Amino acid sequence: METRVSAAGAHRLGLVLLLMAVSACGPTDAAPGPEPHARRSHALKDLQTSNGLSLNGLSLNGLSLNGLSLNGLSLNGLSTARFDTWFQTDPELHAAVMEYVVRCAAPAGVSRTYTSPSTGRTWSWMGALGLAPDWSNGAPATLAEQRIVSACLAAHVDKYALHISISVQGLSATGVAIPTTDWELMVYSDQEACFFGNLFNTEGVYAANDGRPLNERESTARACALSSKRDAEAQPCAPLMRVEHDCVRFCTLDASRRFYVSCTYNGITYPAITTRLLHSEIYTCGDGICQMTEQCGTGESYDNCGRDCGPCP
Template sequence: MRDGCRFWRPAVHGLWLCLLAGLGGCGPAFLEEPEAWARREAPIRIPNSLSTQALVFNALSTNKIANQLLGTNALAALFSPPGHPTILNQLQDPAARQFMGYLVSCALANGQNLTWVDPSTGGTQTWQGKLGICPAWKTQAPTQACLQQVSSCLLARNNAFGLRVELSLRGEHPTTPSVFGLETVTPPSEYVPLSPQRLASFEPCTGTPVGAARDCGWRGDAVGACQPDTRVVLGAGGADPDTCTGAALGTSSGARMVLRVCEGIHGCDHGSALPWLGESAGSCGTVAPAVAFTCPAGGHFSVMTAPYTHGQLGTATVQTAPSSVQYRLPEASVFRVREGAFYGTVFDPEALAAEVFVRDGRVILPEQPVKGSVYRRMYSCYDSNWSDGVANATHRVCALPSTSSNCAAQVTGVCVNPAYRAYPSSMCATDDGSQVAGDGDYEKCRDHHSTTQWNYPVTSYIHSACDVLGDYGKPELCTRPRQTPKLP
């Protein structure tokens, strides 16, 4: 299951590589300042900056009464008018509303939504379903399986910098295996890398613009792989544009078509310095498009297609050369770096290490940093191929990783140790559950201080090893020497 995820930022600085102003400045160093966690009261927390630890400190999941209500009631009964008075009060916290956006997108399916009406203003906010882990939660009280797998989904979508990073989420659904099915062809991401901004090229056009240089009305075709620094040619009916020799590559049908090629797994706009690699409205004196480019250092490229004249209907079937180039890659081939697994439950009010309150319209946050996990029954294990799995996982789930504080989960250990697969050397019973063979999901995972087995973990895969933690500026956090781990 591919998820173009915007991660929560559990840290206090501006969103998305500090492109937006935060409350107290920017930069990873601010993550390490416990003084920033002195008691704070604020009538407003910036709702779209993710600068106030929306996962670990919000007035819904981090409040015992609200947490209990969430875990035992249908969502519509709590949020739809007239709504539950406690929930309405807690939703004065912008971070609580943000938390609900992620909860609904994990739990409910495409086409489902949940609308909340602000009783003080009459304004509405609608949260959209996406992944469909337990769509029945909208109208029925959730099962424990639902709560655990939604908790795992929420944790998988968390990281310290609030970056939008493309993820592949894998697991075993108790009733619907297709929830965690993998795409057979991976389209390019439609967002600016590491940004919440959708590329202009994927937005609808106004009027009827023409040509390959326009930045609207495009669609993503697929992702390909190639040998870095080698020459690649691809076409949708056109021949090699540099030599005009050899057979035409691919075909076009219907309206005249255009092509654009971008570096990596993201789409791009016209002429952007990176990741734009080239585009074509025709080649070799014909209207059939083809593009030649040098394979980028990362070894992946993305292709976009569009009709030459916006509004017309056509199809481009892209073919690549030489034969060593792989195109139309499946999800499993694009997202090959296994991070680890997330499991447990956020929805246990007695297992909260801190609480957030809303009093007289003001949000009351904890006075001091919380040592360890705010959610005492939420866990994370790490893949055995990380050089320093403990450090990687700690930086993945903790806002203050140097002191292992303000964490969203407890780091338990290596998910599966290839040399010693029994617990406690391995926290999970298998590294490939049987429901979707070959997808590499950890299953039947345990915590590190009891014999409880958690049956609904979510395993996360990323495209490149430093996609999530690269902004710490510590390469050792995302190196993978592929050494067999030793017995602890």
């Protein structure tokens, strides 16, 4: 489901799941095809035809910015009158938020269901990444679960409310790695960003580039994740805050050096989520296509791209 909602001001988000598991099974490895092109086509087809569920760490982003700005969720779970009151104030938006909360927290193959006592309507959301096993099974969220789910939600934020395919890497709150295949790393070839923080309290949520920032000719719809230094300083994605350095400056890689297991910021060490991007999602002024992130003009920078978008009227 595609959500198109505007960004709101910075508020903190308090989230807890207290729901019954319908079924449980482990994540299913997608079988690699014989050729790289076939593997990529198969992966993207799966993503497009499986309601956006993650496959071996692949995920679709689309959580709108004000999805990170909501408060009012009860710490007693989804069966309370307080949750129902919050949910019914904007069911479409809040259902989109819960889609990503459950996707991050619960494992693949299980669903979480909420029935509104005030309306009788039922919503179901599918798990995918399994980052918070205790919380998603009904226990109070641990500090580690609060932080890793916060990082996962931040990784799914999209400035333009689009669904863009990304690869999600990291460890669950219990230290289990999100399954990843070699073909996934090959197809999602561009390192993108690291995410960390805590939306359950006042610590905030943060992102940094994983590798080089974009140059002045480059842009991407994933602007809250990968950006130029100039755009990072502008902070266009509040309440998600850009930090002043790249991930490598304050984050620790796992043993395989594939993703960051933690990032230390403001004196706090957080578990981290790392994302990778399809190279085609990075746009360049001069490639002959006027992308949604590019603007008309007379120059060659993405926001003054006469070569792709022509002169401004």
